[in-house]
Amino acid sequence: MDPKAFVLGMSALSAGVCTLSGLGSGLGQGYAAGKAAEAVARQPEARGSILSTMLIGGALAETCSIYGLIIALILLMANPLLALI
């Protein structure tokens, strides 16, 4: 088999697997949003601070899936493995 074809195909496959990192952060963000909705229902007057806290927490939870996205982009656009063959 042509080694370049193998490396390219495996890179495309692993870029797809990297997208699965969105699974955990999606679950986490949904959980945070649900809890924030509960908190607003309990204390409607604290809506502003709850919203900003939720946004920051959501952004922090999102970081992991962003790392996955960046690895996928590196594999697809600037593949370092191609230099080795």
Added chain:
Amino acid sequence: MDFGNRYLAELFSIGNITVYLTDTLLATWVVMAVLIGFALVVRLRLSRFTDRPTCKLQNVVELMVETLDKLGRDTMGPELMEWGGMFFGLFGFVLISNYIGMFGLRPPTADLATTAALALTVFVVIHFMGIKRRKGRYFKSLISPNPIFLPINLISDISTPVSLCFRLFGNVLGGYIIMGMVYNLLPRILTLIVPDPLHLYFDLMVGALQAYIFTVLGMTFLQQKADPED
């Protein structure tokens, strides 16, 4: 399809290093022109500002300054408000950079160099203020609870700017790539209508949200590092 940074023209070269005019550089100049132009307009109209706002411009400027001021006071506390201006500038730059994608330019924040520069600015400010305000306790906090934790504390300090810059970069570049794919996927005539709701989400909402999050996280990290009572 190529979503990378294109080299548009050659600017000048020092030794073996050639500096090119890239998409990012061009868009950054546009963003700078917008921000400087707005600041100059406000400065020229400043003499006409009154105690009770009478013109639209004064209302807009007061709204922006008061919102960012309140955000800074809530997040950092009043004693760190000397850095409020820097975060106002960061917020404006990131916001306009994210929005420039709607006008056909490549957003400067979709380049790792821009976001890394912004995150490094925040990193330097955080640790400068930490040393200035906490002095000995700043270095003591590096080896707390005991000296074995020094590498772990250093890694957690370094991961702050890394996560700041990758978050902004990944969000903006992801949106940019999705929009580019949608534009290439559709027939020419449909690109006038179909991508509009996507622009609403990927440019307007994600752009404002990421600018807000970048600013607030920077303020939170600064407050954590520079809190003298800790």
